[in-house]
Amino acid sequence: MRAAYLTGHGGNEVVAVGERPLPVRRAGEVLVRLRAATANRVDLYMRDSGAGITHALPMIMGLDGAGVVEELDSDERGLHIGQRVVVHPGIACGRCEFCLRGDDVLCTSLKLLGEHRDGTFAEFVSLPARNVFPLPEAWDDVQAAALGVNHLTAWRMLFTQARLRSHETVLVFGIGGGVSLAALQLAKVAGAKVIVTSRDAGKLERAVQMGADGSVHSASQDIARTVLELTGGRGVDVVIENVGATVWSAALKSLVRGGRLVTCGATTGDQPGADLRRLFIRQLKVFGSTLGTLAEFRDLLALCERSPMRPVIDSRYPLGAVAQALDRLESGGQFGKIALSIE
Numbered sequence: 349m350r351a352a353y354l355t356g357h358g359g360n361e362v363v364a365v366g367e368r369p370l371p372v373r374r375a376g377e378v379l380v381r382l383r384a385a386t387a388n389r390v391d392l393y394m395r396d397s398g399a400g401i402t403h404a405l406p407m408i409m410g411l412d413g414a415g416v417v418e419e420l421d422s423d424e425r426g427l428h429i430g431q432r433v434v435v436h437p438g439i440a441c442g443r444c445e446f447c448l449r450g451d452d453v454l455c456t457s458l459k460l461l462g463e464h465r466d467g468t469f470a471e472f473v474s475l476p477a478r479n480v481f482p483l484p485e486a487w488d489d490v491q492a493a494a495l496g497v498n499h500l501t502a503w504r505m506l507f508t509q510a511r512l513r514s515h516e517t518v519l520v521f522g523i524g525g526g527v528s529l530a531a532l533q534l535a536k537v538a539g540a541k542v543i544v545t546s547r548d549a550g551k552l553e554r555a556v557q558m559g560a561d562g563s564v565h566s567a568s569q570d571i572a573r574t575v576l577e578l579t580g581g582r583g584v585d586v587v588i589e590n591v592g593a594t595v596w597s598a599a600l601k602s603l604v605r606g607g608r609l610v611t612c613g614a615t616t617g618d619q620p621g622a623d624l625r626r627l628f629i630r631q632l633k634v635f636g637s638t639l640g641t642l643a644e645f646r647d648l649l650a651l652c653e654r655s656p657m658r659p660v661i662d663s664r665y666p667l668g669a670v671a672q673a674l675d676r677l678e679s680g681g682q683f684g685k686i687a688l689s690i691e
């Protein structure tokens with residue numbers, strides 16, 4: 349089968365597109381014929397380093413994906429051959445303390461597609477049936493594929509970690525990125541107010557068109573001061589953040605007393621000043637978060653089934669143009685997901 353895979357680490361030279369063996373489906377697994385996947389920041393990390401993530405080369409890239417069921421156990425219930433499906437990229441053991449309490453994303457031996465094992469930039473992937481979900485009927489393959497990492501991550505951040513409520517205000521950093529746009533969309537569906545930041549005025553304009561209630565041009569405006577102005581001096585209830593060191597202080601200063609900050613990334617560095625005095629005096633709460641559980645994915649898909657919301661797709665590339673897709677992601681110029689069509 350055709351696939352995009354890593355032959356080493358460091359730049360697009362190590363990304364090959366060519367033939368790889370068809371995955372062997374084991375009992376309990378579903379073989380999915382993929383039609384679409386999207387690029388995520390972790391794909392760049394795996395391409396360039398992969399340090400700290402146990403994996404073997406060559407490895408097929410890609411975490412999220414959508415396609416159709418090709419082959420499954422004869423007694424598998426709930427799925428059938430030819431059914432359109434979307435995959436959850438986290439394969440958990442099902443037996444550890446965390447799996448048993450339903451927190452499978454904390455599994456001590458969690459294996460992620462495209463990080464620990466062959467991923468979705470391929471014609472086929474085989475994975476446990478519990479990781480394969482029917483996709484929302486009216487959705488195309490690219491839109492569905494886009495849910496599996498970014499929307500799932502944003503869902504857990506907003507609803508499981510921050511426990512966002514409809515009368516609250518959320519500050520979303522770096523609008524244009526996949527998780528940030530997903531957070532804007534999901535927070536609006538939940539009825540909350542959303543303020544967004546970007547260094548790019550054009551991205552802010554697009555976010556306001558999508559329903560953002562306020563925006564901060566971080567290249568020319570002081571973030572915390574502007575957020576306070578926009579909230580009548582109060583501050584926001586929740587911050588959704590994946591930029592890291594350069595905005596950490598502004599993020600904490602933008603929170604109302606007792607506010608919650610959820611972080612899922614540290615693109616600009618992971619060792620900011622902790623500002624401990626502010627943390628305890630104002631009783632702020634800081635949550636780390638990454639991806640989401642199978643149950644959270646099921647809830648997200650149920651919402652998508654009856655919501656007009658659709659993930660924003662920046663651009664679409666054929667699988668053979670994976671290098672251009674990764675370049676586009678690395679440029680930071682995108683607004684929404686960078687998708688791969690797999691024919």
Ligand SMILES: [Zn+2]
Pocket residue numbers: 440441442443444445446447448452454455456457458
């Ligand atoms: Zn486990």
